[in-house]
Amino acid sequence: MTEPHAPRCTDARVARIVEAFETLTPADVARLGDFYAADAVFKDPFNEVRGISDIQRVFSHMYVALDAPYFVVKDVLVQGDQCFLSWDFCFRFRRFSRELQTVRGASHLKLGEHGLITLHRDYWDAAEELYEKLPGVGVLMRWLKRQANS
Secondary structure (H helix, E strand, O other): OOOOEEEEEEEOHHHHHHHHHHHHOOOHHHHHHOOOOEEEEOOOOOOOEOOOOHHHHHHHHHHHHHHEEEEEEEEEEEOEEEEEEEEEEEEEEOOOOOOOOEEEEEEEEEHHHHHOEEEEEEOOOOOHHHHOOOOOOOHHHHHHHHHHHH
């Protein structure tokens, strides 16, 4: 894991969340209830879940499926009870190339009472940021992309 280096955020609620994401470890998954409301919704290109236990399951699976995953928050925008984070998600595949991979994406967070996350929606291009990096599938995805751009 790298040292956190998110941009300075003056909103204490959001700064606390950014620090949690950047320093997240498998052991910390059990503490996600400190950051998410009990009925929070999490959505990304592969999951749409509601509730702490299901959100914990998504994050736990990340540590099972990938080797040494971590987030680096690049930008933080806050307006009222909402924020937008752009980030790099770094990891190594367990079964394929051991090369460090980076997925670039963003999260839209809505904060409720006590600064807890009520909605966490991740935006990233699964085709470009993930499928193109997989052996076999990646060759096909890159070919399709070239065909679409010719």
